[in-house]
Amino acid sequence: MLQNPIEHLSVEQKNSKIIVCIKQVPDTQEIKIDPETGTLIREGVPSILNPFDEYALNLAIEIRDRFRNNSEVVALSMGPSQAAEALRKCLAIGADSAILLSDRAFAGADTYATSYTLAKAIKKLGPASLILCGYEALDGNTAQVGPETARLLGLPAICYVERVEALDGGEITCKRESEEGYELLKSPVPALITCMTTSSFEPKLPGVREIMAARRKKLEVWSLEDLGGSKDEYGLRGSLTRVTKTYTPDIKRKGVRFEGKEGVKELISALRGII
Numbered sequence: 001m002l003q004n005p006i007e008h009l010s011v012e013q014k015n016s017k018i019i020v021c022i023k024q025v026p027d028t029q030e031i032k033i034d035p036e037t038g039t040l041i042r043e044g045v046p047s048i049l050n051p052f053d054e055y056a057l058n059l060a061i062e063i064r065d066r067f068r069n070n071s072e073v074v075a076l077s078m079g080p081s082q083a084a085e086a087l088r089k090c091l092a093i094g095a096d097s098a099i100l101l102s103d104r105a106f107a108g109a110d111t112y113a114t115s116y117t118l119a120k121a122i123k124k125l126g127p128a129s130l131i132l133c134g135y136e137a138l139d140g141n142t143a144q145v146g147p148e149t150a151r152l153l154g155l156p157a158i159c160y161v162e163r164v165e166a167l168d169g170g171e172i173t174c175k176r177e178s179e180e181g182y183e184l185l186k187s188p189v190p191a192l193i194t195c196m197t198t199s200s201f202e203p204k205l206p207g208v209r210e211i212m213a214a215r216r217k218k219l220e221v222w223s224l225e226d227l228g229g230s231k232d233e234y235g236l237r238g239s240l241t242r243v244t245k246t247y248t249p250d251i252k253r254k255g256v257r258f259e260g261k262e263g264v265k266e267l268i269s270a271l272r273g274i275i
């Protein structure tokens with residue numbers, strides 16, 4: 001649960017949408033390296049809802065519930081058909097509806113094409129007071145999609161947000177992490193924020209009742225036809241970057257492991273040897 005993530009809320013924007021962009025990612029704790037090829041073994045690896053997106057979703061729900069003004073939390077994802085599982089989880093956690101952007105034409109998207117597709121869907125969804133993203137996805141780790149989507153929508157963006165301090169009089173105030181510590185930033189709404197998790201955040205596990213209720217909520221699948229435009233704007237064709245080579249770096253230094261009480265003594269004498 002979120003512990004007082006929003007200090008002060010008073011803006012009245014009835015019937016507006018709060019859109020949360022979520023990504024289904026492989027559970028990195030389950031990923032193993034193939035000892036022969038040195039590459040990641042992705043087969044059979046379970047997928048999870050990106051944890052930063054889960055935090056963003058909880059923040060959106062908190063804002064909606066404290067407003068009590070009919071704003072609707074919409075979970076939005078671009079991905080293959082199995083990404084619907086992550087959206088179902090969002091519905092069970094408390095999102096009101098969900099949209100999956102899925103089409104062969106969207107495949108192979110780089111971060112620009114991903115942001116472009118999300119931005120097209122956000123425009124189609126109609127007026128939104130806030131758009132929330134995780135600050136990064138655990139698999140891609142670029143942290144580009146949030147700010148790129150904001151740019152494409154012509155919206156201000158605040159990144160690395162831990163807390164929304166206030167949402168008041170058409171302005172949002174966020175506490176965000178910076179290299180020097182924390183900053184309080186204000187922006188007019190609508191705005192896009194990208195979220196970090198706080199150490200006190202405990203993801204809420206939906207119960208059977210919530211899971212059953214989620215089945216009755218609206219989950220739509222939108223294709224290229226729904227978003228409009230040509231195939232060249234999306235996916236690999238619409239991407240501005242190309243991967244020319246991928247490789248696993250050579251690990252030249254060997255790690256040493258010290259275990260148990262004996263290990264502590266061995267570590268101390270090894271360190272003495274170095275110093």
Ligand SMILES: Cc1cc2nc3c(=O)[nH]c(=O)nc-3n(C[C@H](O)[C@H](O)[C@H](O)COP(=O)(O)OP(=O)(O)OC[C@H]3O[C@@H](n4cnc5c(N)ncnc54)[C@H](O)[C@@H]3O)c2cc1C
Binds near residue numbers: 137
């Ligand atoms: C050059 C290049 C080529 C690529 N080619 C391919 C490819 O062929 N096939 C492929 O599967 N991937 C490909 N990718 C990866 C793909 O671009 C990323 O998965 C995607 O753009 C998201 O970037 P990210 O994971 O770094 O997200 P980040 O920018 O780290 O994510 C930040 C936040 O943005 C939101 N977000 C990100 N992705 C989505 C999404 N799909 N739906 C909804 N919200 C989202 C979430 O809120 C997330 O927390 C490529 C990437 C690059 C750089």
